[in-house]
Amino acid sequence: MAFSSGIQARGIQLLLGRVMSRVHKDLRFTDVPARTDSLRVETGAGPVTCTVYRPPVTTDTPAPVYVNFHGGGFVVARPEQDDHICRYIAATAGCVVINVDYAVSPQRPFPTPVTQAYDVTAWVAENGAAGGWDGSRLAVGGHSAGANLTAAVCRLARESGTFSPRLQILDSAPLDQVADPATKRSLIAKPLLTPQIMRIFTAAYVPDPADRAHPLASPGLADDLAGLPPALVITAENDRLRGEGDAYAKALEAAGVPVTHRVFEGVDHYFTHTGPVPAGKEAIDLMATALRDALR
Secondary structure, X not given: OHHHHHHHHHHHHHHHHHXXXXXXXXXXXXXXXXXXXXXXXXXXXXXXXXXXXXXXXXOOOOEEEEEEEOOOOOOOOOHHHHHHHHHHHHHHHOOEEEEEEOOOOOOOOOOHHHHHHHHHXXXXXXXXXXXXXXEEEEXXXXXXXHHHHHHHHHXXXXXXXXXXXXXXXXXXXXXXXXXXXXXXXXXXXXXXXOHHHHHHHHHHHOOOHHHOOOOOXXXXXXXXXXXXXXXXEEEEOOOOOHHHHHHHHHHHHHOOOOEXXXXXXXXOOOHHHHOOHHHHHHHHHHHHHHHHHHHO
């Protein structure tokens, strides 16, 4: 079964990688210039390449920093799919954005992406002087699979105590790797995520079913949420993943974590990339505003 799932996951990488990383032409923010350079960070699970987005205006004091994790079901490795979000946030929130090209499955399954995500974030927090940002004013966030990694990074940061993100952004997060995807209902007949493709993603990312309830794989199943960073949780009304995102927002709030939770109506999974454009722009602007407020 694992072999079959691996073949299917590699098929998705080859056949759907470009399709899944396409961004609606009216969401690309082509009027926002990009100032970027490349960065290589050594981690406990191998080196990781990152793209660094700089704010268009240079200030006397170092800018705060936001670490971004792209989506793609833990299988598609295309960080450039978040280029529009990274450029907009760097320009609008006035922070440096680190877009992380973490390893994907089935070649590098759980927990490798978690290790890389955490180690990169810890490095960013500790190396602000060399990188040209303020590592003490740090936030972390991601989209879909990247939102899952964000939640895992925040758990590890709380446990280590070495750095404390001022904000975590969870956009359309898969937070429960245990439940059968067929039980995750959508309000529309043909949502973007099908149970079949979700099962392929899960089997590729966490091939051992015994690991799927681990809090770093399924943060939504954890019951020890107190002390995690303030959160912006974005869910889409028609997304199969909406239920677990909504539940996580409520659980964080019940644990005393400051939470802003926004359900965007009439949209499906990954609408921040595929549209509808008005909702996508509003959500991305919400991210930038939340970051500006948290990192000032």
